[in-house]
Amino acid sequence: MSPMDHQAIKDLLPLAALDRLEPEEARALQEHLRDRCDECEAELRTLRETAAALALGFEGAAPGAGAEERIWTRLEARLRPSAATGVRDLARRRPARGRAGVWRAATAALAAGVVAMAIYADRLNVQLHRAHADQRRVLAAIDSQLADLRGQLRRAGDEVGALQRVLGERVRLERVLSAPDLRLIRLAPLAPAPGAGAIVAVSAAHNSAVLQASGLPTTPEGKTYELWWITKERGPVAAGLFQAEQGRPAIAPVVAPPAGEHVLLGAVTLEPAGGVSKPTGVMYLKGAPGPA
Numbered sequence: 522m523s524p525m526d527h528q529a530i531k532d533l534l535p536l537a538a539l540d541r542l543e544p545e546e547a548r549a550l551q552e553h554l555r556d557r558c559d560e561c562e563a564e565l566r567t568l569r570e571t572a573a574a575l576a577l578g579f580e581g582a583a584p585g586a587g588a589e590e591r592i593w594t595r596l597e598a599r600l601r602p603s604a605a606t607g608v609r610d611l612a613r614r615r616p617a618r619g620r621a622g623v624w625r626a627a628t629a630a631l632a633a634g635v636v637a638m639a640i641y642a643d644r645l646n647v648q649l650h651r652a653h654a655d656q657r658r659v660l661a662a663i664d665s666q667l668a669d670l671r672g673q674l675r676r677a678g679d680e681v682g683a684l685q686r687v688l689g690e691r692v693r694l695e696r697v698l699s700a701p702d703l704r705l706i707r708l709a710p711l712a713p714a715p716g717a718g719a720i721v722a723v724s725a726a727h728n729s730a731v732l733q734a735s736g737l738p739t740t741p742e743g744k745t746y747e748l749w750w751i752t753k754e755r756g757p758v759a760a761g762l763f764q765a766e767q768g769r770p771a772i773a774p775v776v777a778p779p780a781g782e783h784v785l786l787g788a789v790t791l792e793p794a795g796g797v798s799k800p801t802g803v804m805y806l807k808g809a810p811g812p813a
């Protein structure tokens with residue numbers, strides 16, 4: 522390891538780029554670079570390029586001999602009270618060839634300051650960049666959490682919707698069941714589902730009817746159960762669709778038997794999804810309504 526640590530060497534790099542190192546500092550830097558510190562090597566290269574570009578700029582703007590003298594006099598006057606030691610230090614770093622030499626040392630110090638500021642700005646930029654990346658990561662995480670929450674909300678909404686439908690049907694059933702003119706029509710099972718059964722509660726006054734079925738097989742894909750009132754006048758009249766789920770009673774609002782018609786039978790068949798206007802499928806339940 523070199524006698525000076527990486528940070529100490531790094532602090533010397535702006536001066537090194539301007540060839541303003543003391544001999545022992547230059548030796549330490551050489552040792553450090555021989556130890557293959559890629560970071561310092563890369564930074565020194567960048568600084569040399571920057572310094573070269575700056576030197577060109579200063580060279581171009583360099584005043585003529587007389588002007589240099591005048592500017593130096595003014596600069597000296599301004600530096601003396603506060604920064605005299607700094608100027609002496611600069612002069613010591615490179616033996617001055619008269620005032621012009623000190624002037625060059627001063628411009629070099631200015632250049633070093635500019636280089637240091639450039640480096641500082643560069644580091645700030647890197648820090649900003651990092652902070653920005655961190656922020657983006659946090660935002661992305663928040664975004665995905667929001668998406669999760671939205672999904673949960675949607676599912677909860679769906680569940681609430683389903684519960685509201687069930688509740689609405691139950692409320693409707695309650696209302697029909699508590700109607701003073703309540704009439705119950707029992708539908709008995711047929712061969713395809715011997716354990717099934719249904720009751721249609723009808724309130725003519727409420728012009729409302731609710732079906733509750735149990736023991737029916739789960740509605741197959743692409744099918745629906747359909748209730749019919751078979752009247753003497755019109756034959757089968759479609760009275761509503763419902764789905765069944767094995768092991769759960771199905772409750773669905775249905776159409777009350779047509780008033781003023783002679784209803785011979787109530788029946789449930791399995792039909793294509795969406796229902797049909799005349800029964801085509803297997804009959805699962807049927808029952809006579811009895812006198813109205």
Ligand SMILES: [Zn+2]
Nearest residue numbers: 527530558561
């Ligand atoms: Zn280093």
